[in-house]
Structure formats: C-alpha cells, structure tokens
Amino acid sequence: MAELRTETMTVNMGPQHPSTHGVLRLVLELDGEVIQSVMPTIGYLHTGIEKTAEQKKWQQVIPLVERMDYLGAQSNSLAYAMAVEKLLGLEMPARVNDIRVLIAELQRIASHLIWLGTHGMEIGAVSMLFYAVRERELLLNINELIAGFRFFPSYIRIGGLREDLPRGFHETVTAFLDRFPGKIDEFEGLLTKNDIFRRRTEGVGVVTQEEAMQWGLVGPILRAAGSDYDVRRYFPYLGYETYDFKVPTATEGDVYARYRVRVAEMRESVKIARQALSRITPSGVWACDDPRVVPPPKDKVYSEMEALIQHFLIYSQGFTVPAGEAYVPIEGPRGEHGTYIVSDGTNRPWRVKMRAPSLMAIQALPSVVQGGLIADVVAVIGSNDVVMGDCDR
C-alpha cells in the first residue's frame, strides 16, 4: 500500500471564542491533535486609551486607565495615581495608604475569582464560575458602597481618595473577610484534589523560571516557576513591608502550579486585608493636604474666597505636574502592573504608558503550547490569566 499523504491542518480559534477571555485570535497549525505552531493576533480591543489620556487633564485619566484591565480596575488607577504622585513629590497619610492596600487586595481577590471561575469552567468544572462569581458579587457590592460604581469605582485619585469611607464599611468588609476563607476551602474542595482537573493541568503548559524571566512574565507565572519575585516584597510601596504575609510559590511551572499559587494568593490577600482593615479608623483623612491637587472641603468653598478660587482652579484647569518621567510598578492581579508617565510641566500628560502583563503572557503563548495538545491551549490561556482589555489597551 502506498504511503498515506499527511498534511497539517490550520484551525482558526477566535476572535470570538468563549475561552479567549475577550477578543483574541489564534491561528493554530495542527498535526492531528498536536500543535505545530500558534500565531496570535491581538488588537481587537485596542481603543487608544494612551493617546486619549494625552488629551485629558491628569485627574481625568483615572477613569480611562481603569478601563484597560477591566478585571483589575483599581490596580491600574493605583499605579497611575502613584506615578503622578511620585512626580509631584506627594506623600500620602498612613490612613490613605492603608485604605489603598485594602482596596488593592480586595481587587486582587475579585480578579482571581473571575480567573478561577473561567479557568475552571473552560476545563470542564462549569459550576466553578457560579461559585466564584457569587463571591465576587460581594466585592462589587463593596465597590458600590465606597463609590457608587461596581466595576470602575475611580475611588483612588491623585492625591488620595475621592472621599472618606462610607458608614458601614468596616462591617461589610469584615463580613466578607470572615466568610471568604471558608469559600476558598470550598473552591479547593472542588478542584485541588479533583482527578479530572489535575489530569488536565499537571505537566501542561510548563514555563520554566528562565523562560518566564526572558519573556517578562513577572507575576504569578514566574512565582509558579520557583521565583519569589513579588513587587510588594522586592520594591515595597504603600507600606507593604509592615504587613505580615507570605509570597506563595511553586516549582513545577505548570498550569496546576499556577492554580495553586493564585489560590494561595487569595488567602494571603485576606490576611493583608484584615491587617489593613484593623489599621483604618472609620473616619479620618482621605487625601493628602496639598492644596494644589486636593480640592478644599465643601464647607470652606462656601465660606472662604481662597477656597472657592482653589476649587474652581482644580476643576477648570486642573493642576500642573513638574516636568519629568516616572515609572511606578505595583503587584497587580496579573503580575507587575506599571505606569510610565512623562510630563512636560503642564496640566495634561505628555505620555502615559501602562505595562500590560497580559500582552507579555500572550506573546509567550506560542512557545508554551507548542508541541502540546489542542485542548491544552484553553488551559494555558486560562492559567495565564489574560485580559484582552489589558493586552490591547
């Protein structure tokens, strides 16, 4: 019998595919079920936010950057606000830093919950999504409580926070923090020892420590490959050095290791959030006392001429930022979120650039999944926790 002719098959995955977390197109070249090559196409969610930011005043950029990585909204605005504050040379009061730590950790939990739900769903544990989104709902309620907006609260502002914490904040957050560790046990009970889940994830999509560093995958992906690099530890900000927490790591570098690292991170975030909450008084300062940036209190605006002028100036002209450049990294849910800003000394940014951990993760995707099975692509995308809004900006 003559030899059978074989050829590879090209399969188009996406742009509208439920497991691509947004709009990502992959062109897969398959030999049977084995992946020969992958070509990602991105840019479907590119909205030119960085260019738009150059047309806005400094404070007006906050809602824009929150819409980049829409699952970790307040990580973006935190990094941006801290970068501008660095150029302005502002020091935040301790209470503002503590509230920011609390918000950043709650945001990390919220983002990891969506990751957990979708990741579980994509590799067969469909009910995970419902378990995870139920808990995230409580976090969105907290956002609604502090800012009246559930996804993009814009609560973190340059110079501090938008306003003081609302009544009932401590009770609501405490109730969540008391409830949540038990729920993590529940998630782990569904997945960690689940035989099907482990067979789909163990040994799949291995990223070694050297590869992760080469590709710039700093964050949970690098920590799952053995490094303990965490911006909160290596370059502390917001007083993270005063908090007691562990940096979860694993050594295998596979999808299962990344799962374990992120679940452990949620537990650590609860610990940090508890410590932060215990430091925050129910009422107190919510912004620094720099009158260039922070508008005066309303009662003064109504009674004092200087305060009225200052209020008017801040809301009409905005404030100027000294010329220069700054890059401020923070540990976001997906890894190192950073904002690079350039000011030319005016009231509008000259250049705003967000570092996008998802962009780096998708860039490395072909080398991670090559030689694996087509079903593993879904597992790897899920475990890299990509958000296309963050990738395309």
Place this chain on the structure above:
Amino acid sequence: MNAPDIIAALAPLVPGASFEAVPSVDFATIYVPAERLVDTCRALRDADGLRFTTIIEITAADYIPRQPRFEVVYHLLSISKRLRLRLKVRVAEGATLPTVQGVWKGAGWLEREVWDMFGIVFAGHADLRRLLMPEDWEGHPARKDYPVQIRKGAQTYEPLEVSENEFRANIERDRVKRTH
C-alpha cells in the same frame, strides 16, 4: 545602585560607548548611544553584578519639535540584585534602532508595538508587523502630529458580483468529465 555606579560597571564591558546619566525621581536612568545598544543590553543582562535578566517594558515618547524627535525607553529589572534601570535612546525621525530581541525574547512584541504606534524601525527584528492596529492602517497613532479626532469610514467588503452567464460559465469550466 545609582546611574553613575551602573555606568562605571558598564564602562569596561562596553568600551568606547559614551553613556550619560539622567537625573530621575524613581530609579537609575541612562542615555545609551543607539549603535552600542545591543552590546550594552547584553552586558547588562550577563554582568555578574547587574543581571538584568528581565525586560519589563519598551516604549517611546514623541518630543516633537525637539530634535532628535523620539526617545525609546527600556525598563529593565534585575530580580537577583533587586535593581531597576531605565535606558533611553534618542532616535531621529526615519532613523532605525537595532533590535534587542536577541537579548530578551520578550522584547519582540514590545518593539512591534513601538513600530506600530510611533513608526520607529527596529533593524534585524524577526517579525516587525503592526501589533495593535490593523495591518493596512496608515500612520502611527501615538505620534504627536497624528490627528486625534479623525473620522474613518467603516471598512466594508463588497460582495462578489457574478452575472448569471459568468456563473454558468464557471460551472461549466469546472465540470469534470468522466473519462472512463
């Protein structure tokens, strides 16, 4: 480690290159001459006291009307030494930069994005295509002289128009006659 220390460490590794320290509010920043960029990056990655093994970010800024017009900015991270470094390279309009893809794999898409947004060419790049904008896009949106409020019509494709006779002719042309 501040910028003069890093320049002192680099000087014997990249002989003849003139580095320039820049005052900055966050971490060490140095200007690197474009023609020695790859040597410098390789030295920064491999030197024992530095070990900048991770590329964090490559971006650019358009300083029009200043000449040279662009600055490409590289943010590096050394995890083992807990160091950050910013490299800056001045690039004139139409000039090219050598790619650092060979030094850090992760630089590939970052350079593609800079090409896409600013139109700065990276010589030797393996796959320098647009990254975020459509492939047939004209212009480089992040340039300062690129208009902000432009209106572009939605791109549509006309359906294939075939008359009835052409259709029949096509069918007849493609019909395979049975030969046995």
